[in-house]
Amino acid sequence: MTIEELQKWVNDDWKKNSKLKPDLQAQLLFAIEEFGEVAEAIRKKTMSGDYKQDDDKLGSEFADFLVTLVTLANTFDINLTKEMEGFQTKLAARRA
Numbered sequence: 001m002t003i004e005e006l007q008k009w010v011n012d013d014w015k016k017n018s019k020l021k022p023d024l025q026a027q028l029l030f031a032i033e034e035f036g037e038v039a040e041a042i043r044k045k046t047m048s049g050d051y052k053q054d055d056d057k058l059g060s061e062f063a064d065f066l067v068t069l070v071t072l073a074n075t076f077d078i079n080l081t082k083e084m085e086g087f088q089t090k091l092a093a094r095r096a
């Protein structure tokens with residue numbers, strides 16, 4: 001799946017469930033919440049001793065977090081493919 005396809009899929013999915021789509025404040029809170037869940041999954045996967053747990057949800061938590069970021073980008077009609085191309089160009093220039 002390309003970034004463009006992901007943005008379209010997220011957009012289409014919210015259109016199908018428009019009554020459930022959160023407002024901007026809730027979108028931001030969900031993104032922060034999902035980022036926290038990524039941190040929790042990393043902790044459970046990597047920390048030793050009493051903190052380490054067998055629960056390995058890291059991949060699915062990254063997916064949850066990514067969808068919240070794409071939802072926010074779509075809210076502002078951000079073309080993430082174009083922005084990533086701009087990022088790569090900026091990074092290449094910085095390293096030249």
Ligand SMILES: [Mg+2]
Pocket residue numbers: 034037060061064065
């Ligand atoms: Mg999650």
